Amino acid sequence: MTKRLLAAALVAGFLAACVASALQFALTSPLILAAEKYETAEAIAPTHHAFANPLIVLAHAGHDPGGEPQWQPAPGLPRLAFTALATLVSGVGYALLLGAVLVAAGREVTPSEALKFGIGGFLAASLAPAVGLPPELPGIAAAALESRQLWWVATATATAAGLYLVAIRRGPVAIGLGLVLIAAPHVWGAPHGPEDISAMPPVYAAQFAARSLAIGFAFWAVLGLAFGWAWGAVAGPNGVTRRSEVAA
Secondary structure (H helix, E strand, C coil), X not given: CHHHHHHHHHHHHHHHHHHHHHHHHHHHHHHHHHHHCCCCCXXXXXXXXXXXXXXXXXXXXXXXXXXXXCCCCCCXXXXXXXHHHXXXXXXXXXXXHHHHHHHHCCCECCHHHHHHHHHHHHHHHHHHHHHHCCCCCCCCCCCCHHHHHHHHXXXXXXXXXXXXXXXXXXXXXHHHHHHHHHHHHHHHCCCCCCCCXXXXXXXXXXXXXXXXXXXXXXXXXXXXXXXXXXXXXXXXXXXXXXXXXXXX
8 A cells, every 4th residue: 555655646746746847937937037136135034935835946045134145056957957856856745645645534546536635735735825825926025934834834734624624524513613724824814024115016926926826726636636547557456445455
């Protein structure tokens, strides 16, 4: 079971990362390069966009609170390669998590079923956190990294648990509790930085947020479909997972 899960996750993660990387290079990388032109040497601490949308991995450096420049890969091919590699690692990790949830839930692992769970992953890991912390371009004021990271993890976890209760458990109590979990992080509120005025045209930020979410949806959709296909075509002929197999 473990080998089967790992094999399917590797295939799904690779395919999803290829799609996401191609879309990033075509849709978001030009916006990032344009936004970097508006940054100055006095820019605030780097905007860690990975916690607003963990799929958009930026090979971008800023300055820490002490003014020291942070590491960044060289422009051109090294930056593209670093971004693609980070996306691949994220893809395999998310695919493993997706497969583990499918197996634990005792669901039949098919492309259609895995796609449903993939959409749930998009809602939990991308869309819900983006409601409070939309993906941001370099040079935009942001709250402290630790607080943003903590809020993202809490929001993703609460949303995933809420979706499980609403979509799988389905009882009245479960649905009520699930809705509370989904809403709780937003009622609490996301951490935000100071309201600074940026020289960057607002359309850049709007386009980046919209395109990032679109890429996130494509990533999760491909991840689910590819995992369901790989489970049967690559990992083995039998695509049905029963609870009795989990311990195998």
